Amino acid sequence: MGINVYSEVKRLRRVLLHRPGLELENMEPDLLEELLFEDIPFLKKAQQEHDYFADVLRTNGVHVEYVTDLLATSLSEDSIKEQFVKEYLELSEVKNEYIKEALEEYLLSFETKEMINKIVGGVRINEFKLKKENFSTKVRLNKQFYLLPLPNLYFQRDPVAFVGKGIVINRMRTKARRRESLFMKYVVKYNNDFKNTPIYYDMTLPFAIEGGDVLVLTEKVLAIGISQRTDPEAVEILAKKLFFETDESFETILAINIPKKRAYMHLDTIFTMVDTDKFLAHSQLESSLLVYVIKKGKDGDLEVIEENKSLEEILQKYLENGQVKILKCGGEDEIAAKREQWNDGSNVLAVKPGVVIAYDRNYVTNTLLRDNGISVIEIPSSELSRGRGGPRCMSMPMNRGD
Numbered sequence: 001m002g003i004n005v006y007s008e009v010k011r012l013r014r015v016l017l018h019r020p021g022l023e024l025e026n027m028e029p030d031l032l033e034e035l036l037f038e039d040i041p042f043l044k045k046a047q048q049e050h051d052y053f054a055d056v057l058r059t060n061g062v063h064v065e066y067v068t069d070l071l072a073t074s075l076s077e078d079s080i081k082e083q084f085v086k087e088y089l090e091l092s093e094v095k096n097e098y099i100k101e102a103l104e105e106y107l108l109s110f111e112t113k114e115m116i117n118k119i120v121g122g123v124r125i126n127e128f129k130l131k132k133e134n135f136s137t138k139v140r141l142n143k144q145f146y147l148l149p150l151p152n153l154y155f156q157r158d159p160v161a162f163v164g165k166g167i168v169i170n171r172m173r174t175k176a177r178r179r180e181s182l183f184m185k186y187v188v189k190y191n192n193d194f195k196n197t198p199i200y201y202d203m204t205l206p207f208a209i210e211g212g213d214v215l216v217l218t219e220k221v222l223a224i225g226i227s228q229r230t231d232p233e234a235v236e237i238l239a240k241k242l243f244f245e246t247d248e249s250f251e252t253i254l255a256i257n258i259p260k261k262r263a264y265m266h267l268d269t270i271f272t273m274v275d276t277d278k279f280l281a282h283s284q285l286e287s288s289l290l291v292y293v294i295k296k297g298k299d300g301d302l303e304v305i306e307e308n309k310s311l312e313e314i315l316q317k318y319l320e321n322g323q324v325k326i327l328k329c330g331g332e333d334e335i336a337a338k339r340e341q342w343n344d345g346s347n348v349l350a351v352k353p354g355v356v357i358a359y360d361r362n363y364v365t366n367t368l369l370r371d372n373g374i375s376v377i378e379i380p381s382s383e384l385s386r387g388r389g390g391p392r393c394m395s396m397p398m399n400r401g402d
């Protein structure tokens, strides 16, 4: 089952996940802001919830793969493993030579799977002693970690995005998440299952883009958020790549300009597709939007027009479907709308048209979806939701069939 993503809602067949692990146990209150959390999930419960999520996917016929397993397969040769560690430490901005050497030696002393868990989990200062020290090691060792953990890795939506037959390897906005993209970069390069996957964007480019902003609406239309996490330049580069250097079927990119603030983090924080003609969105979305419609122009240029109509009208026009309707998270209840939006009520994952996986705690929104003919499969969400991402954020589809 290769890479095939031309829809947000067609039958989900293959998906990428990460089961949260020890990285959550290395978060402490003083690190929360830097690590993009507001609270610390209880690991044991978070894992139970995540396993439930994965089981629901499997029960619905989806083949589930874990990014750390794929990476382990890709690092089976020692030389590749060493290269990965070097690049990872580079991206982690470990500058002190003594610390870098020691960390390299420490990480490579583990068997591959364990090493990956270590890398995700973070390395505390008390795990090993440096053999060589100097002034700067002393200063740096006052901190708690040699390597910070990757608590956001369970949001597999963001570090890469599968689009059409290819992969977008994202440059993440924040230092806290930038290293995550390296995992799938190595998988694409060294795992035979992925070796023919074309790369449509690379993390070495200077402009940020995150998968939560990339929605494949149909085989012709993409929606990409210009957001706190995604730069317009990245959208431009990706558009040119898709339109001029691939034979992908995409003809239109709706670049949706959304507020640059945490509550609107990614486009999928405020907007997901639940059926071929139905969407779910942040209750205050409509008023604040400017949409750039990007198409293939002449002589390698892009043609861009601005649309100022309501999002519903824009979607009706570009999806060529007059039935398109946007449902509002929390419905008419203003307080419920805010509460459920806070817990990613707008962020659901379609397993097929009209059938979505949603957090159980967002019951007002889930009832509204059901009243509008959508089947909602609820998953437990007390702990997972504390990371500010829902079922769509936690999953990266690799194949959606008809």
Ligand SMILES: NC(=[NH2+])NCCC[C@H](N)C(=O)O
Residues within 6 Å of the ligand: 035, 036, 037, 152, 155, 157, 158, 177, 211, 212, 213, 265, 266, 268, 269, 387, 388, 389, 390, 392, 393
């Ligand atoms: N696609 C998404 N909406 N992802 C949500 C990611 C949440 C994560 N804590 C972050 O701030 O990056």
